[in-house]
Amino acid sequence: MPPPRPPSSFVNDRLARRRLGVASVVFFVVAAAAPLTVIAGAAVTAVAVTELTAIPIAYLIVAAGLAVFSVGYVAMSRHVVNAGAFYSYVTQGLGRGFGVSAAAVALVAYNAMQVGLYGAFGYVGSLVLDAFGLTVAWWVCALVGWAVVAVLGLLDVSLNGRVLAAMLAAEVLIVLIYDAVMIAHPAGGVVRFDTLQPGPLLDLDIAALMVVAVAGFVGFEATVVFAEEARDPRRTVARATYIAIAVIGLLYGLSAWALSVAAGPDQFVARAKSDGPDLMFNLVLPYVGSSLVDLGKLFFLTSLFAALLVFHHTVARYAYALGREQVLPAAFGRVVRRTGAPKVGSLGQSILALAVIATYALVGWHPMENMFARITTFGGLGVLILMAATSLAVIGFFRRNTLDESWWHRVGGPLVAGIFLCALTIITVVNFGSLLDAPASSPLAWGFPLAYGITAVLGLVWALLLRRSRPDIYARIGLGVETSLAQTVAPACDRKDDHLARG
Template sequence: MWPAPHTSERHLPPAHPPSSFVADRLARRRLGVASVVFFVVAAAAPLTVIAGAAVTAVAVTEITAVPVGYLVVAIGLAVFAVGYVAMSRHVVNAGAFYSYVSHGLGRTFGVSAAAVALVAYNAMQVGLYGAFGYVGSLVLGAFGVTVAWWPCALVGWAIVAILGLLDVSLNGRVLATMLAAEVLIVLIYDAAMITHPAGGALRFDTLQPDQLLTPDIAAVMVVSVAGFVGFEATVVFSEEARDPRRTVARATYIAIAVIGLLYGLSAWALSVATGPEHLVARAKSEGPDLMFNLVLPYVGQSLVDLGKLLFLTSLFAALLVFHHTVARYSYALGRERVLPAAFGRVVRRTGAPKVGSLAQSILALGVIGTYAVAGWHPMENMFALLTTTGGLGVLILMAATSVSVIGFFSRDPRGESIWHRLIAPVAASLFLGGLTIDTIIHFGSLLAPASSQWVWGFPIAYGIAMLGGLVWAFIVRRWHADIYARIGLGVEEPPGSPKPPEPSRHHAVI
């Protein structure tokens, strides 16, 4: 029976979890730094980004500054990580952005952030099935097997659905194997392109900083940020890490460095092999095949075929990681009764989120089926649209989290330096806030011709999600005050961690 509604914060229950809030626990101490790095770098899907997104960015923007764009974004996200990691030392919660916003801006805005996170990560995960199915059908076609995209997508879906319920450390080993092969083939391709430059001489035009002054550079920056989506999931796996405070920090910085350097190197290698003056034209005419066409004369058909196969496994790895991310967000929300309590259940044998994983699989199956029946294009209408939408949501969450870090440490510095608790978070807020605004302004042109007004329904969905989260938070606060008191706390908090605050006029809001 629910208690009578309360209207004052002083009547809220104590911070420790009452017996009615007993929840299943995720598997503990399963992941080290290397495993978490494998998870988040795999989510970034290096081969997919380099062969697909980087080339597409050049073709769409007609700007060759993509290599320097990746490096600058890596620096910007490293600054974001300063405050993000500092907060991870004091808040250990699989809810990540949801928990951080709850602690920094208040429970009400935390629930709103949770709604945005569920939309964003589901969009990312489900959208990837379009690319997986499409590339899978092309790979099979190379071997003389003709099959539509959706049966390939369903095979990937079934494997992800099964792995999502198994031991997270097993998933880490699967991802480690795939990622190692993927990075190795990328480095082989890079070496082939750099050692065979167009015109016989290495050129560094696309790495020149003055290209950042190009009027349309913002579009390149937006696309570059999308390539990093997934690195922030280090916090999502914090409860399963062997040493959350150290593991999250190290894994986050390593992931940003690896992704940034790999993207920057590979995008520059593409420009070296084509010649900067020909990069745009070839990107437009050859698309994702550009990298494979460039290296074919030097590495042979076998390594090119292997690269295309790893392109497929790259997509699969990203699918698996985003599935885990959604499942753990759902678990964190179910554990605290923001979602139905069933979402707080785990598979007893493996410690994996049970209901959250199954719910995500059911949603993905429904979307795949809808696209297959409707006959919509899996790349244009599913992959490009949904993953770009998901990237926008993650960008909104990162900007909000930067502000939350400032709010969290403003009440108690907790031993953190002014760089960690103020200077870096302020810089990250400005950087990410500006990119978020620019992404929203140019969202239509990133996906389709400006006349295609229907694409604006997807950014608007985030406004609806935010509003829905706020309304639900007010309902919970009014009628279920014991649940409201637990928002953002998780099952166990580091000693001395404060309860998430109530929002007030002193709190900044994004």
């Protein structure tokens, strides 16, 4: 018996079809990674905190590891097309209960990534305006960014793609100019490759840098979130995923190495500590002048805005996928008829972000230290957990469904990636206090990871309640509207549950 079809009321509430090509999806996910923000901010901060200079090679190794993760990830995308991404993949591979747990974790993680970025956007925005003689509170800048994101979130996704393309092109161009300048003016007059040597990878302390490096890639996995809006999901997702990883990895590796060349490998840690996020700008200032440096800081701001917009879209589409299947209230499955954008999911995310910005402004917490650094780190942990779970789900999916995929795509790649990501997840949890610059005994150090455990359990409990009280809804979990296997294959691990759910 085939799985039940979605209610007819949902057929017309679909995301806009065939709007995004490979280039558009790449723009979305690379913009989410916020290259300039990661290079100028996260990479320099990582060197200062860990006192390790191997961040360039760490980025390249992580890019290789995520490419292996993508082997199974994109293989599954050829058979499961669903805006729910991790949610639908975990459901198809590990079962409906774990799928709803993954959905709950995804909603928390991506909301944290999006909301936390408003702290950095507001803070950097106030600094940029201050350079022009205007004194504006960070939360005013954050609210301006929030208003623009809220409006764009309801508009045509292809329009958003064009906005992101323009921002990303300018951002990458300025980074490459800075890289060329830094390499052309090495410390001591000699270009050195010390930070690209593989030796430090044998140091156990390198794990902290690897964790930071992985956080810099968060957003690349969102290619699958836009699958339903892609012109050719089977090809678009795969190509966009690999291109995004290559672009992000090479750009991060090159830029971090250029920073070490200009600062000098021996002085890289000291300069990172003394200059902080201004290190890149200070290194190029004598050679490019203040105008180009100010332009770079402006693109720093647009980099944050681009990431805000993409994570907003990601959260809205997760909520849409869950509302469409009534795991969340059915209203979340509605779209704006004129644009095909998720309506309630987008508005809900905007309301949450507004509440957090208002809370931080009223309480007086620091937007960078308390809002950006801590909340986005918390969000990054959630995405790492989801990637590890998805690697295992890919193996489960292909073990139960005989499809035209090679052993490497079905088992080899996902297994290697699963081991790599599970190890990084454990290391992250163990060292979470240091990542937050808080003592290991701090409630933040253990409270944030524990929150994901509680969230996952609550998701599992909700799935069991749906199985008991609404078996029709439970039977549709993870199937979406046009999943290629929806008419032939039920989610893994739930064959017996299906018989119970259908009575």
